[in-house]
Amino acid sequence: MTPEEFRVAGHALIDWIADYRSGLAVRPVAATVAPGEIRAALPAVPPARPEPFADVLADLERIVVPGVTQTQSPSFFGWFPSNAALASVLGDLASSGLGALGITWASAPALTEVEEVVTEWLRELTGLPPGWRGAIHDTASTACLVALLAARERASGGSLHRGGLQAEERPLTVYASPQAHSSVGKATGLAGFGAANLRQVPVDPVTYQMLPDALAAMMAADVADGRRPAAVVVSIGTTGTTAIDPLARIAPIAAAYGAWVHIDAALAGSALLLPERQGMIDGIEGADSLCWNPHKWLGTVLDCSLLYVRDPGELVSVMSTNPSYLRSSVDGEVTQFKDWGIPLGRRFRALKLWFHLRLDGVDAIRARLRRDLANATWLEEAVAATPGWRVLAPVTLQTVCLRHEPSDMVGPDGEILDGEALDEYTLAWVAAVNGSGHAFVTPSKLDGRWMVRVSLGAEGTEREHVEALWKLLQDQVRDHVGIGE
Template sequence: MPDQSVPDQSVPDESLRAHMSPEEFRRQGHATIDWIADYWASLDGLPVRAQVAPGDVRGLLPPSAPESPEPFDAVLADLDRVVVPGLTHWQHPRFFAYFPANSSPAAILGDLVSSGIGAQGMIWATSPAVTEVEQVVLDWLAEALGLPEAYRSDGPGGGVIQDTASTATFTALLSALHRASGGAVRRSGVGGTRWRVYGSTQAHSSLVKAAMMAGLGEDAVRTIDVDASTQAMDVDALRDALLEDVEAGLRPVMVHVAAGSTSTGAMDDVAAVAEVVREWGVWVHVDAAWAGVAAVCPEHRGHLAGVEAADSFVTNPHKWLLTTFDCSTFWVRDRAALTGALSILPEYLRNAATESGEVVDYRDWHPQLGRRFRAVKLWAVLRTYGLEGLRAHVRSGVALAARVADLVSADDRWELVTEPSLSLVVFRLRAGDEETMAAMEAVNASGEAYLSHTTVEGRAAIRLAVGSWRTTQADVDRAWAALQDAAAGQGG
């Protein structure tokens, strides 16, 4: 009798293998594209925000994975039965809650190609095309945004596609620490130096997380007050904070500059901040995750004035530039600090191309080793829309936001909290915080639109961010009508 405690090591029968044949893959691929197209076509009639309670989706799934293979048709069927009812529809034309996460047709097809190729682009040698297409595409985008020559791949700096702007901020901080410490942080950690990182009260939360991950701790981040009317960083307050910290024996290492803050779209003065920190050699990181891509339009480049003085810059095509998540483009003015902070070469990655010094190995440009061929979807977007198409998309978002601002200004019950920032409008009911929040929640619960909120100078406000490629004036007007009805329900 065989020993039943020893697992069966025999090769499985071919009949049990679940791999699709090329013909089956082609058939199911067509069916999947059809499903996506049908999903898009159905969006207008679906509630924007998910209408489920916690645990509803989980309850529709079995507790264990299936033992026997199931046909892919069953997966597609369960998208409709299980997944769609539990989705908040980010591609909905009346999704205004957060900055958009666009997933255009060209980007989806590009992402599909990337998945089909399935290459690892960690070093040039593992797939030269993955690296070189990325370099060229980022040079194209840098030129389209009017970024300085130093950010190009043939200059002292260069660009890389990160997963998110949060990772880019972390990477910038590691680079800043490497430069400020002369490499000591890489060798022996942050040590006894009391490092200080700066950002406005409106800076993205990823700045604090970056300090935590870098081993500095959240207390290393000093928040700087903002101008009450613009919500932009108070540069005089920054200067005072720097002087105070230096006198106290702290070491300033990086300042985070918001070029389009999440809360209100506030634009810090890049040039003024860079001038203030220059004498201390502080790394200037510009976070333009949402608003940076608007610079494809020459008339929308004002918020990037002074970016040539920045050490690093990030913007996310996966927000407003029609490129499927994730695709965050990050540039540095001088790559030496970046690669100095992150380069490591184990024996199994050694190769002649790397040793030659003639290629870029992107493993040295971010915390991760493995990396997808993200550039192909951005390449697809830039080519199929062209810069003209991308400019038209951005201008449409700005124009629709301006319409919202006009509607708010024309209704005595409502008021603008800050001036519109590109495609973001921040406003509230004059009646007060409770009424404002209740009106927003009524609209969200109805499924007509989805909005988010913030607080500005201690008072609640509604954020309406336009950006979907599917959004029209009719969608904006429909959302506004829902807000008016909600306001009436609050006695406004």
């Protein structure tokens, strides 16, 4: 494709994206295809000769769009807000258009230095301590793995330069709450600690926050048994209920053993842009790393995950490689992000964050986050005030965990009489909500029983959409059990 052909096709594509975004409210929110349907609609072999761009665009509309859950829809309340602000989409396009190769500072100095500037902007905006440094990774899962690798090496005194974990006499242990995201268990396994060395620290039964006293007891017992605590993963905003582990109480316990404290704030990190919400990370001075995803609620298009560390030297000592063809005369003066993580080649992801912050502005982003917090409180109050409905966990941010419990399924003290039947009923009405095409919510298990997470915060979600969702939930429930008006 020549630049002139690109110009024509590109204009058509931008028009298509603008139309798509402005028409989202009338599309079914959930993907409407059966397994294999999209594969079957595509040719088995690629075209030998160029096809017209109009044909590709038509197939995008006809084949691809129905196979995408419309996360940008104002009626999307599933998993977590996965916003893709159009300002950031432009930055992503600019990044692709530049096609910069980020392997060292010298390969694209701007790639490194714009990233240094935007991560510093966001450090300040989110109230992280001065001196902490950030880098952009693809996902929070990768960031957690990077943090745990650094933790492993600190605890083992640099085992990778010797015989690795296989040569260690004392097993290293990692601690997290059972509410921590599945990526924590995955990273623990991938970093070589082994599932048997991941301790699940009990949580408070009402708030779902990690219990610091239980953590202290588990760490002490492990040390007495000849193990070495290497890391504690603190969840600031768990996936299930957005519970906020008490960092200020956990960090000193970890410090007593020299254990690395990694904070997983994948979703909640966006709220740190609000000064009134920065209390969530009280105690941050005692932590070693924090990750959050602008590609969630903040809305910088996937993939954009920030990993901040107190001391980047701890990453460099683990991740640094220095083959001759990557060396330059300025190496001592510049940041080499290749030494702060796993990949060598990096995309110019900072551009999408830079465009997003510049074109939307921090004030408007903050106003949107506050709008979502207020909408969550509105829904929480509406649910709590309606007979038969329960809010199942404290609403700390923008997620409301709820369940409808028909009177014939609960006893006089609210105890569940037949859990299996309640689960079946919950899954049935949620499927009906999602099948309606009018909204999308995610069922999830809490304390072993199905419930519904309403995760607010799509960019276009206004109060009217939340009100429409609440009405839809009540209508579907009514259809399912025929309970009174």
